[in-house]
Amino acid sequence: MVSRRRVLQGIGAAGVAVATEAVPRAAVAVGGSTGEPLFTFASLPDFFNGDVADLSKLPTWDGGMNSVNESWRSAIDQCLGAVAAHQPQAVFVAGDVVEGHWNIDSDDRELFGPVSQGTDPESLAQCRAAVQTAGNVHYSYYQDLFSSRGLRMLPTVGDHELLDDRPGPLNERWSPTGYNHNGTPDNRYHLVGQCKEVWAEHFTRPGGVTRFARRPVGTPAEWTAYSTSFAGAVTLITVDMFHLQPDGVRLGVFGGQLAWLRDEIRLAKRRGHVVIVQGHIPTMVPTRFLHSGRLQVPEQRSSSFYRTLDREGVDLYLCGEVHDVTVLQHGAGSPVQISHGCIFRYGFNYLVGRVYPGGRVVVDLYEIPLLRASLATGIWSCDATRRQRTYLEYGEPAHHGRLVQRNRVVSKRTQKLGVYDPANDPWSLAGHPQTVLF
Secondary structure: OOOHHHHHHHHOOOOHHHHHOOOOOOOEOHHHOEOOOOEEEEEOOOOOOOOOEOHHHOOOOOOOOOEOOHHHHHHHHHHHHHHHOOOOOEEEEOOOOOOOOOOOOOOOOOOOOOOOOOOOHHHHHHHHHHHHHHHHHHHHHHHHHHHOOOOOEEEOOOHHHHOOOOOOOHHHOOOOOOEOOOOOEOOHHHHHHHHHHHHHHHHOOHHHOOOOOOOOOOOOOOOOOEEEEEOOOEEEEEOOOEEEEOOEEEEOOOHHHHHHHHHHHHHHHHOOOEEEEEOOOOOOOOOOOOOOOOOOOOOHHHOHHHHHHHHHOOOEEEEOOOOOOEEEEOOOOOOEEEEOOOOOOOOEEEEEEEEOHHHEEEEEEEEEOEEEEOOOOOEOOOOHHHOEOOOEEEOOOEEEEEEEEEOOEEEEEOHHHOOOOOOOOOOOOOOOOOOEEO
16 A cells, blocks of 8 residues: 555656645645645546456356456555545546446456347347346446545446447447448347446446435436536536447537536536546547547537537546547646546556645546556456556655646646647657566
């Protein structure tokens, strides 16, 4: 477990101000004023972006390869310990907590039950049962990783919660035809509803009990979108960016969910809150990326989603998907988008945000280097192409940037949270390997 002292040591000797502000108990706030933040959050989307759980708990366990081992437990403890050292009051996870290829069984182990890629009633019934079993074991394990460390986790639906996207045009990555663009059988589209239902059973409606009163009731996103507020100063609005329709899955926020989003932003703004929206995919590009299908809102800033964020005064839009960190803002006074997170077998980063009286928001970026990793892939996935590295060894957290804003006016941006220049980028994870493979 990483202690508060080790987090501060991991920042280095760049200055007392940065170090003393690294955790919420800091006595010195940004801009020379003193006092504690009203609210502190952490954000780590795409953690894990892989299937991690102890499958030996399943009644179908066959004694074979598992989806976690002691190396992974140690690596998880190292990284979540660093997050916990900041004592966040909430941890946001904007999707892709699993690999989620649960309608595939490359090894025919049937740990989650028999599956096939057909769209006939029997095949779909088998896959729905497999999604239920796999979701139960993986989501329960994931939740315990946070709750056992005293961390309140607030997640979002990502594409991997919906069995992952496949190559193709952005709004055609879940095909209702029963076939992929390459002609292979594919029933993922027909299982999206079940995937969302199983996700909701764990995160928004556990045990049938409604967790969030503020949600888009009566819309398809009733159990996958929600709003909650903190400290009388901050509102988090979580959106479902995967809209199921007859011709596929459309990326963005639409219809009743969009109207609800607008109303929630207005309510929060009337209360004087800083408003943070989290969704899985970026709405502005270009961004840094690493091993990503690069899903994004196809209409980008022309989308009804972005225009709502802009018009109604959203302060931060937090998203994942691209597995690296980029800050984008289209002109002063518009929403600030921070895409971040990473696939755990390749790297780990997280944001720590602090909200101060008067609406000042300070966001710090930490990256923990993956020092050593095995070439061997002994962490099991039901899709053999997605097995994960057997061994991981993470180092100490390093402070890699700060953003300061108030009322959507950014007064400070440093290091990796500075202006992104794709033509001259020393910060990108892609092309800058730092892991020793063995």
